[in-house]
Amino acid sequence: MKKITKEVNDFIHRSLDSHVRIAVTGLSRAGKTAYITSMVNQLLHTSTHDSLPLLSAARDKRIVGAKRVPQLNMMVPRFAYDEAMGQIHDSPAQWPEPTRDVSEIRLAIKYKPKKRTKKLLGSDSTLYVDIIDYPGEWLLDLPLLDMDFHTWSESQFKALEGERSQLAKEWLTELDKLDLNSSLDEKKLEQISGLYTEYLHRCKDKGLHWVQPGRFVLPGDLAGAPVLQFFPCRFDSNDKFEKSSNIAMLKARYQEYQQKVVKAFYKHHFSTFDRQIVLVDCLQPLNAGYDSFHDMRTALEQIMHSFSYGRSSVLRRLFAPKIDKVLFAATKADHVTPEQHPNLVSLLQQMVHPAWQTAAFENIEMSCISMASIQATQAGFISTGDNTVPALQGETLTGDALTVFPGEVPSKLPSKEYWQNNGFEFTAFRPMPGSIDEPMKHIRVDKALEYLIGDKLK
Ligand SMILES: Nc1nc2c(ncn2[C@@H]2O[C@H](COP(=O)(O)OP(=O)(O)OP(=O)(O)O)[C@@H](O)[C@H]2O)c(=O)[nH]1
Ligand SMILES: [Mg+2]
Structure with a gap:
């Protein structure tokens, strides 16, 4: 009798478990590896730290814990999370290496369900999250x-x-x-x-x-x-x-x-996804010039045609999942002062407009945010005579301490002449030093998580 009860219990538990595959989409240097590293890092720390206030399941203390579990695809290497963490916490801190091959990671998030049906059946549920990392260049193919x-x-x-x-x-x-x-x-x-x-x-x-x-x-x-x-x-x-x-x-x-x-x-890697986050570094084309902005826009639009979007019944989703939610995120928001973040989002909207239209046709949910996966600067103010102006403090890649106001982000794509007269120069910073036992500092990675998996943790 006991054995039967255990088997029934196991069955119920397995049927309560769910799984989500997230497509982390982004051109080369967009910030995919940094995002995956940060997301894993934040989730692994949820049971001990409050670093994700915008993820409702974490805020409500319903996340019991998260851990890395063996991935489903045994033919690809494991995502080099420990190596990335090693580099970020090195002295001096470094960014993870550019990605040269495909890798995969699977996380199991144990949580206390909120939905009555799930609550009645058992105490805890598990959400499995699968993510792959790959060189941005390969996406262009x-x-x-x-x-x-x-x-x-x-x-x-x-x-x-x-x-x-x-x-x-x-x-x-x-x-x-x-x-x-x-x-x-x-x-x-x-x-x-x-x-x-x-x-x-x-x-x-x-x-x-x-x-x-x-x-x-x-x-x-x-x-x-x-x-x-x-x-x-x-x-x-x-x-x-x-x-x-x-x-x-x-x-x-x-x-x-x-x-x-x-x-x-x-x-092997791109045919079955449920959710998508499109990472865009809008600051790089501002540094590089007008053509770079348009080129990035075209590339993103082309890539979006390669994914399948739409809503389908639960049963169909089991066999042929389709992306039903897309989040566009302007990465590296810590390169600019916080009052510029709304402009960054508005610039992102212009950058992804054609890509947005491609996905919007399927009537799926979409949103735009600005985000920093791994914060490299501290925002504050500096006084110049009678004025105080917003500023960022960080360490450049060559190790110099720097306090700057990096400038205004245009809310719309500036005309060609703008680059001839002004141009932009956003400095690259090292990741901020921190303890390996603490979650990394970030900006709105929790908002991204709420959008991508918040409903799956209900
Ligand atoms: N300040 C800041 N810089 C970031 C952040 N995320 C990424 N970067 C910078 O952007 C670079 C590229 O980030 P990656 O995560 O390696 O980009 P990727 O999309 O994986 O690039 P590929 O592997 O080449 O396709 C990093 O080396 C950092 O210099 C962030 O949150 N803040
Ligand atoms: Mg990478």
């Missing part, structure tokens, strides 16, 4: 799944109209010399794809984000493989080419890249 070689080539040449044509000069010169229909010359294709890759690197150096294929700039273990040796070409989609020609090989490599690299990445 998802739109390639919907484009054949010709369409993709056209989109790349179209983008050459602005400052990119200068950056692409060497690649274009060599491309013009290549006879697409002559017999395959592997050496030549390798050389030209090298020049194309250099062009993509130059775009990144200029603060542009939309670089495709993303793996070309961060190849990982595919470095030097022929599947990364292709480039856009000018040709007519009705043209007929020899089977053993250069263009036939370029097309074949593109298709192989789509199937073996992009599709595999999408299938």
Whole structure:
């Protein structure tokens, strides 16, 4: 009898457990790794600290505790949380390394349910949260799944109209010399794809984000493989080419890249999400210039088409989850003084407008916030004669103590002339020193959590 009761109890408990997969979306350097590290850090500390007042389950003291548990996918490395914490608490403090590969983490959050149905069935429930981390560059490849070689080539040449044509000069010169229909010359294709890759690197150096294929700039273990040796070409989609020609090989490599690299990445990591947080560093394009802002906007819009949005019945969600809530977050808000945060949100709204429209079509819930995952500055005021002005205090990456008013964030995208006359210069700071036993200081990570998982902890 006892055994049966235990089994029934276990069954009830398992059926009370729920699970959520969060898509942490962001271009390279947007702040994904910092956000995941902070989110895990904050949740691991909820039972002992009150660092998440805006997460209602934490504020109501309904979170019993959280811990890391083995992830479901055994084929990918575990998210390097301990390594990131080690770097942040190093002396001097450092930021986690740029991400070079995919990794995953699963958290179990035990909580006291508020819903009467759950309460009646048992005392505690568990919410499992799955998150993956990956290099932002790889995200840029998802739109390639919907484009054949010709369409993709056209989109790349179209983008050459602005400052990119200068950056692409060497690649274009060599491309013009290549006879697409002559017999395959592997050496030549390798050389030209090298020049194309250099062009993509130059775009990144200029603060542009939309670089495709993303793996070309961060190849990982595919470095030097022929599947990364292709480039856009000018040709007519009705043209007929020899089977053993250069263009036939370029097309074949593109298709192989789509199937073996992009599709595999999408299938294993991006096809099933419930919630999405889109992280955007709006300050970087303000530093870099007008083109960078628009480039980032286009890249974000393209990426949003790769996710599936919408509301579906509970049963359907079990088999084919769709994103039903999206949060756009302007990261690194600690780079500006707090009274500038509303402007930062307004700038973010302008930045993500096309992406917002893509998701809004499905009538799902969306919101915009500003946030700092790992606070690097302390906000305060400084006196200048009779005036007090808001200021930030922190340590620069070279270790100098700095007190600054970093300037005003425009609430709307400024015109081109603005950069010629003023420009922006937001300084990078080291993470603030803190104890490894305390949760890291943050700005509104709890608000983000409330939005993403608050309802799942009811
Ligand atoms: N001040 C401040 N800087 C931040 C914060 N989050 C990220 N940064 C800065 O932004 C950089 C990039 O953050 P990451 O979290 O590594 O960005 P990512 O999106 O994982 O980038 P990839 O791995 O390259 O795709 C960090 O090295 C920091 O310099 C924050 O909350 N505050
Ligand atoms: Mg990263």
